[in-house]
Amino acid sequence: MTSLREIAVGSTAEVELITGSDPTSERLLEMGITPGVHVRVIGVAPLGCPLELEVRGYRLSIRRSDAARVAVFPSVGPRSPRAGSAPLRRPLPR
Amino acid sequence: MNVTAAGAAEASPPLMVALLGNPNTGKSTLFSALAGIATRVGNYPGVTVEEKVGRFVHAGRPIDLIDLPGTYSLSPKSPDEKVAVDLLRGRLAGMPAPDRIVIVVDATNLERNLYLASQAIEIGLPTVIALTLGDAAADRGIAVDAAELSRRLGCAVVPVVAPRRQGIAKLADAILAALPPRQPEGLAAALAAVDPAQLPAAREAIGRYAWIERVVEGVVRRRPVARSIDDRIDAVVTHRVWGTLLFALTMLAVFTSIFWLAAPLMEGISAGVDTFAEVVRGLLPEGAVRSLVVDGVIAGAGSVVIFVPQIALLFFWIALLEGCGYLSRAAFLMDRLLVGVGLSGKSFIPLLSSFACAIPGIMAARTIENPRDRLLTILLAPLMSCSARLPVYFLMCGAFVPNVPVAGIPWLRLPAVVLASLYALGVVVAAVAAFVLTRTVFRGPPQPFVMELPGWRWPQVRIVLERVREATWSFLSGAGTTILAMSVVLWALSHYPRNEAAVEAEVASERTSLRARLDGEEDAATVADLSAALDALDTPEGLDAARRGAAQRQSFLGLTGRFIEPVVRPLGWDWRLGCAAIASFPAREVVLGTLGVIYNLGDVDAGSEEGGTALVRRLRAATWDGSRRKVFTLPVALSIMVFFALCAQCASTLVVIWRETGSWIWPVASFTSMTVLAWLGAFVTYQLGTFLVG
Secondary structure (H helix, E strand, O other): OEEHHHOOOOOEEEEEEEOOOOHHHHHHHHOOOOOOOEEEEEEEOOOOOOEEEEEOOEEEEEOHHHHOOEEEEOOOOOOOOOOOOOOOOOOOOO | OOEEOOOOOOOOOOEEEEEEEOOOOOHHHHHHHHHOOOOEEEEOOOOOOEEEEEEEEEOOEEEEEEEOOOOOOOOOOOHHHHHHHHHHOOOOOOOOOOOEEEEEEEHHHHHHHHHHHHHHHHHOOOEEEEEEOHHHHHHOOEEEOHHHHHHHHOOEEEEOEHHHOEOHHHHHHHHHHOOOOOOOOOHHHHHHOOOOOOOHHHHHHHHHHHHHHHHHEOOEEEOOOOOOHHHHHHHHHOOOOHHHHHHHHHHHHHHHHHHHHHHHHHHHHHHHHHHHHHHHHHHOOOOHHHHHHHHHHHHHHHHHHOOHHHHHHHHHHHHHHHHHOHHHHHHHHHHHHHHOOOOOHHHHHHHHHOOOOHHHHHHHHHHOOOHHHHHHHHHHHHHOOOHHHHHHHHHHHHHHOOOOEEOOEEEEEHHHHHHHHHHHHHHHHHHHHHHHHHHOOOOOOOOOOEEEEOOOOOOOHHHHHHHHHHHHHHHHHHHHHHHHHHHHHHHHHHHOOOOHHHHHHHHHHHHHHHHHHHOOOOOHHHHHHHHHHHHHOOOHHHHHHHHHHHHHHHOHHHHHHHHOHHHHHHHOOOHHHHHHHHHOOOOHHHHHHHHHHHOOOOOOOOOOHHHHHHHHHHHHHOEOOOOOOEOOOHHHHHHHHHHHHHOOOOHHHHHHHHHHHOOOHHHHHHHHHHHHHHHHHHHHHHHHHHHHHO
């Protein structure tokens, strides 16, 4: 399983699922990181953590440890034109 | 425009309107565009979440606009969010459910904003959506079809450009006309369609976002932009080299302005208060009333107002950085540094500002949403060496730390090393304290750190000024009044009991003891010091200073100093130092002045060259009662500095901790633990120093 923390800076990945059910996982979902959405890793803070992401057309920052709970499908390319806009229509994974 | 100020005819009861929205959506700009300046600012009952209400009149109907804390969803993760949710559902004690909801929706970030909006619409109260930041959206090539959005959501959608007041009257009309929304088309179906194998929280998010994606399809049109402005700015701001450099420069600017720019303003206030005090002193007959008014009330009010420049400047910067979007980038850059001790990047600016003064630093912790991190930051802030400790460090380092090179490096002088170590001491102790506290008292499930990095935009002058005004006013009216009351109490403790005969007796015994020490003293410098002190007793000023010193030593505070002598003895202190430490409680910066009074110099300005020299000479000459042993040696000076680096001898800080946490437990805990730490630190320093130096 690939997680968001392994995605290279500049790449976009499609979210498979969020593991865990604590407030952090819940907040990630509420912020729009839901299965099927495209997330682009924009950068990493100079000290190596946290990550800067783009999802649904806005930016947010999460820690590497929290990025590990976001399972993603392998990278869909360095610069997807659809990143942050409409997600792919694909059946929801279990 | 028929939006008028409060105070017009108010026949009907005011309409209660709740302003709801995600953070960073221009909610406060919209609040001030609708209601002007808040007419009521306070706390919600039982919590320290700020309640802000503004009254305005539209079309003859008075409206109370309640600015709810920014929230991302209606399943709250923090006390701020819980207040918003409870109020909307009418579950907040003493507050009825609102009559209307205005949901602020950011046009640049429609999908995520509609998450909260869809939950709020489901409550069923008459709802209006204010579509903000349409101008910023246009810059990013985003166009939102408000009419179509309104049709799909089942409630009115009014585009507004709050800074230019566009659409504000229309929004007010829509608020009055609002009807309960019909349930949004397809939402229930979308929620029901989610795979039941998903966890409940995930089901809610997946279903809602699936519905939102359908809502925005055709409502939002994106014109492709080559590379967004945000992209280009972020590439620099979060860059390893340029971002770090820019951050360092920004923090330098923030710190310089509260550390140095505030200084002339504070001196001006201080001079103004002094002049006023002198005028009043001239108007009142000598006696207890004059002393109460001048030394108690006016000096106390002065010690409150003196903090205003630093608070105002810091909040100016915070509002500016928050307004343009840099505040969260700063937290982003610094997060890693603070994660290790259990905090987040958001604590950086509050802790940094505490090096100037803990009071604005503690207030700046308001920008931390996470309650645990906020409390911890508040408790750690007083450990940062503030500018009020600097005069103590300077005096002690200058007078008692030998100016010798360290490790054979000619430019590395011992006093500078000691000074740097004192700053480091505070930081290290704070880091250890944070590490321990997050694993004991503040242990709990990890708090989500999912921080939005809002789009870059120009800060609004009005919002920045309003923020400064709000912070200053909340300090003056909240903490200020308590600090003033405390100053009066402390004045009384340092002025009573007044026993003239005992004072005269002490001055006389002082004279005898000086004569006795002069007899048989051989060291020329000491002879000069002793005879100067003896001669001073024969001048009117010197006698007055001696009387004041005796009176202070015999006051309740002074008596406490004597009483605690056994406690401060292991630190190498005599009872006079104990007195000075206790008497500096009203504010650390008075400790040198207190030392001056206790050592019979009267009011010395220890900051001035001659005042400082006089104080240093007096301190150097000081001996233990009934002996020739000097009080101030290198280990004692170090022990004093370590004590002041770690102690919480600052009543104003403790009052502000009380105000900001809403509980007396925290200032009491803070005072107790810091005093114990300071004592232990000073004890180890003195004992180790004596052992090494002899």
